[in-house]
Amino acid sequence: PSTKATRTRPYAVLSIPRLHLRVPVAEGVARRGVLDQGWVGHYPRTQQPGEAGNVGLAGHRNTHGEPFRRLDRLGAGDVVRIETRAAVHTYAVDRVLPRTTPGDGGVLAPVPRSGVVPGYGYTTPGHYLTLTTCTPQFTSTYRLVVWAKLVSVRGR
Incomplete structure (x- = not known):
């Protein structure tokens, strides 16, 4: 028996019909174990799909499967689904923050709100989904x- 930590495995599937995207979701946002596999990563300390608060997901925009390459094409009303063993959680895109700093942790708060760009985000509790990726393309300067x-939510 190995004493090494169990390798991260996908536990959900993210689908965004507008982008023709269907990609596995795994726990964590480590490059080596999750993002560089071409998967989308779930930010630790954010909620799970369907829970009150904020579900935070990250994905590469370029390289390693680039699941979020066209994330900038999403707009109000576009559908995002997260399928788990228990249910299909459907979210509708509501707002886009075109550019913030990599350290803008407010975007992942339970009530997501940018701490860098005034006026972006929410002020009341709810059931939110936050998708993040690097911008502009081929850089990691901003998010x-x-x-x-x-x-x-539709049960299975």
């Missing part, structure tokens, strides 16, 4: 943030 609100 693009897409926010969505939970609109339905």
Whole structure:
């Protein structure tokens, strides 16, 4: 028996019909174990799909499968689904923050709100989804943030 930590495995599937995207979601945002596999990573200390608060997900925009390459094409009303063994959680894109700093932790708070760009985010509790990726393309200088609100949960 190995004493090494168990390798991260996907536990959900993210689908964004507008982008023709369907990609595994794994716990954590480490490059080596998650993002460089071409998967989307779930930020530690953010909620799980369907829970009150904010579900935070990250993905590469360029290289390693680049699941979030076209994230900048999303706009209000676009559908984002997270499928787990228990349910399909459907979110609708509500707001986009085109550019913020990599350290803008407010975007991942339970009530997500930028601490860098005034006026972006929310002020009341809810069921939110935050998608983050690097911007502009081929750099890691800034972060693009897409926010969505939970609109339905369908059990399996």
